[in-house]
Amino acid sequence: MNILVYLEDRNGQIRKPSLEAISAAHALGGTVSVAIIAADTSALIEQAKSLNVSSVIVASDARMANYSSRATGRALAAIAREAKADVILIGATGRGKDLAPRVAVRLEAGYVPEVTTFASEGGEIIATHPVYAGKAQMSLKVTTPVKVFSTRPNLWKASKDAPAAEPTVQNVTVDWSDADFKERTKELVLSQGKIDVAEADIIVSGGRGMRGPENWTLIESLAGAFGAATGASRAAVDAGWRPHSEQVGQTGKTVSPTLYVAVGISGAVQHLAGMSSAKTIVAINKDENAPIFSIADYGIVGDAFEILPPLTEEIKKLRGH
Amino acid sequence: MNIIVCVSHVPDTTTRINVAGDAKSIDPAGVKFILNPYDELAVEEALRLRDKMKGEVTVITVGADNAKEAIRQALAMGADKGILVKGEKKDSWQVAEMLAQAIKPLNADLILLGKQSIDFDGMEIAPMLSELLDLPAATVVVGLTIDGNKATAEKEVEGGREVIEIELPCIIAAQKGLNDPRYPSLPNIMKAKQKPVQEIQGAPSAARTEVVQLTKPEKKRANKILKTDGNPTHAAHELARMLHEEAKVI
Structure with a gap:
């Protein structure tokens, strides 16, 4: 062949x-x-x-x-x-x-x-x-x-x-x-210093549970510790907190990273569809009945605002920086 | 401007997918079908261009009688007329072929469609139409400006955007971010029922792929869910340990 x-x-x-x-x-x-x-x-x-x-x-x-x-x-x-x-x-x-x-x-x-x-x-x-x-x-x-x-x-x-x-x-x-x-690419404009969610090996995504765009520094810090791209749920994108390019799910990107961390994302059918082929899935959510936990490998039921800072520090330590 | 919009009729994003008895297709029971969300962007863009430059928007789909609902929804948004190409579609090749047959005689200035249908997610139709109709195409488009017979399209790619120059007539496949599609108003929904929908028969050649089976993905998950028990730092450290030692992802 x-x-x-x-x-x-x-x-x-x-x-x-x-x-x-x-x-x-x-x-x-x-x-x-x-x-x-x-x-x-x-x-x-x-x-x-x-x-x-x-x-x-x-x-x-x-x-x-x-x-x-x-x-x-x-x-x-x-x-x-x-x-x-x-x-x-x-x-x-x-x-x-x-x-x-x-x-x-x-x-x-x-x-x-x-x-x-x-x-x-x-x-x-x-x-x-x-x-x-x-x-x-x-x-x-x-x-x-x-x-x-x-x-x-x-x-x-x-x-x-x-x-x-x-x-x-x-x-x-x-x-x-x-x-x-008759069709020619004149220019490639790269978003500076950001890893694209579509090709990232690790993705940290936030959803409605992040309560507002001002809290995304927590997502970005954790993503930074992992060397990950940041993603978002449709709810976070529809609310105007994050750009369309970060949306994971059926009308966003379908992703297959090694590790997917969902923070404050309940796990609507259309979101699960976009990320359920990830190798390892981590969920952090206040609601223990959130559907995201049913497909998670690891997770914490609790307040993301309390969990993310110590988690970020620990990941930094484990990754040696 | 003569604008053609290709649309498809797909299961709603909130729908759970169940496999039918033949193990090759979905069980349509309880499934709500909608106008493909990416096609809504294409319809919206077509309407804005028509209103600016004058002309007509024709919506076209391939399928059985029920696919007419997708056309009606686009007409309710404001498109002028519809064409239903009736035909059994076994793969994307046949869909592209039947669309091309119907579009060829229409002398389109612009052909718009969603970047993909949210059922088979193949992103095949725009490039296939480009080859079949001998027209240039830009796909995954988040920005479009037209100036005479030239257009500039912004394509979303990994890590950024490509700026594409393209000559009309051409094909543009829309991505989220291109615009905010309108909701059909009640009077327009009523008006849409009076708009003409022509039916023609598609005549595709043989399919080029064959479905062997359709399955639901099943993946065993470790499902180790911790509680904070008043000590979120401890839970966070335990999670990091598991990711490091068990999952070995860090």
Whole structure:
């Protein structure tokens, strides 16, 4: 089986979800190639040469200095044909989830988004992904010869294995047209110094129990101690205490961190849906009947305002700073 | 401006999901269906643009007769007319294909839709329509300004925002934060019943994926819940110890 993994980069660095997709590819088993599509590819090729893959396939064009999803889709489809790829894996990032369906259409391939696990049944790949924001999970098989999957971040270890032999590097010519560049990313504006809830390994979220935005320093301090991102319940976002970008739940972000700490969040169905796949869940809430406790691994029934300061200090100590 | 809004009819966020007897789909009993919340943002944006630039807003969905309720809700918000594409949809590919068939003859200037439907959460339709209709698209959009045949869209990405320049006609997939959708007023709900909804038959090619099974996630949780018993500091220290020694997450 030939597996092609798309390497997404940001500021010249290959992103972690792409390295995780390489691990997922090795777990599926087969020959793994990677695709690089950019204006300036030399630094990316150097990085790719240290990856545990057999070949690096490159498409380059000066117009790609500004990312375009249509142009990238055309190039990735061309690379997939060149590599005779049976399976194409793309990290399910904001960019990846826009790119994967395009590649699927171009290759007349079936596509399963945000895969959390792969299994094999009679030689066929069964891909499972959460639906209804995690209230259920759906297992599917792709019925076309070529199959496209996006892999949810944080679930596979980023591949750090060195290659057995240095991968070959091959260039592919793509017949881009100007129409492919009718949409171009002009700028990436990063929120300074904040970890995004969607890709965080640890998340500390606050809800209505925090009583107001002025009390979020407690959430931020605990998050700081953990090295975590801050999240919020829909109630806290709807009240205008926190931005939409922090909302965890069915109409916010669906997250799968290693540790999720819910503070003053009762646990409405739509919130639980967004975070119940976290590896470890901690709940702190005054109400011992709060639904959040039913899915928590650890928790404290009590006043968050009294618990958070000593907890923050203790976490700092344990993490050695 | 000729604006098309694609909508879907999905289970309400407060709904508990139960698996049907076939183990492949949800049990619709007791499930309340609503207009997909992200599509409300798309409808709202369409209405604001129409009111500013003149034109018409057509709402379109794929599904069975009951999906018309989603169209009616969008009409009650203020959209002008609706199209129900009738057809069985086995996967997102078929939905995108049937939408593309219906949209192609309409000469749209702008196609709006929610960034995802809150049922299958795939975020597939906008990029698929982009390829099928040969139009550029921007997804997960939290800000949109249109100037002649050019638009600037702000896309929410991990850790920040991308600023995307895009040429019209184009496809925009809305994310929360783009606007605050209006609630339909009672007179508008009444008026919506008189607005035209055309029905056409979809003709998709074969599905490209097949559901093997639908299950509810089951995860065993340690469920060690402490009480403060008048000493919150002690409970906090005990929690930290468990996270360090048992869960080994710190």
